[in-house]
Amino acid sequence: GESVGLHLPTLSVQEGDNSIINCAYSNSASDYFIWYKQESGKGPQFIIDIRSNMDKRQGQRVTVLLNKTVKHLSLQIAATQPGDSAVYFCAESYTDKLIFGTGTRLQVFP
C-alpha cells in the first residue's frame, strides 16, 4: 500500500520487464483520472488518462486500468526502459480540481 513518509514507495524492475504501479483514490464521485510521470528537476508530464465510464485504456507501451468498485487505478508499463525511471503520480479529478496521490518511484536496473 501507499505510505507517506520521508521516502516514496519504490518499485524496482529489471529493464525489459513489465511494471505495474498502483494507486488508491479517495472519492467515489471522481470522474476522470490521469497518470503523470515526473523526472528529476522537471514538472509532471501527462502519460495517459481515463474517464470513469471506461475500465481500461491503452497507449503506447502503457495501459491504465480503473476499478471503480474498490477505487483503484493502475498503470502498466510494458518492456520497461531506463528512461522510464521517474516518480509516477495518479490524479483524480474531483469538483474541478486534480487531487494527486503520493507518488511511486520507479527504478529500472539493467
Added chain:
Amino acid sequence: DTAVSQTPKYLVTQMGNDKSIKCEQNLGHDTMYWYKQDSKKFLKIMFSYNNKELIINETVPNRFSPKSPDKAHLNLHINSLELGDSAVYFCASSLGTGSNQPQHFGDGTRLSIL
C-alpha cells in the same frame, strides 16, 4: 518550444522578503494553476484562474497573491516569506475548467528560504 514556462527556475532568498514567480503558457489554454510540491513530493493545488478570474483558492495564506494579467499569464507574489514556504512551485494550464481536461505543467520554481 516550451508550452508552460516559469521563471525563475531557482529562487533563494531570506525570510521576510517578498518575491514573485512568473508563468506563461503558449498553448492557448483558458485555465491556469499554481501547485506547491513539498519535500515529500506531495503535490497540492493552491490557485486556479480561468480567463483571468480566480476560481479556486485552496485556503492558502493571504501572503500568497496570484495575478493574471491575461489568460496566458499567471504570476504568484509571496509576501513576508517564511521557512515553511520552501518548496517547488509548479504552474500548469488546461483547456477550460472542466474536470475532464489534462493539465500541462511547467518545470517548476524551486524556492529556498534561508
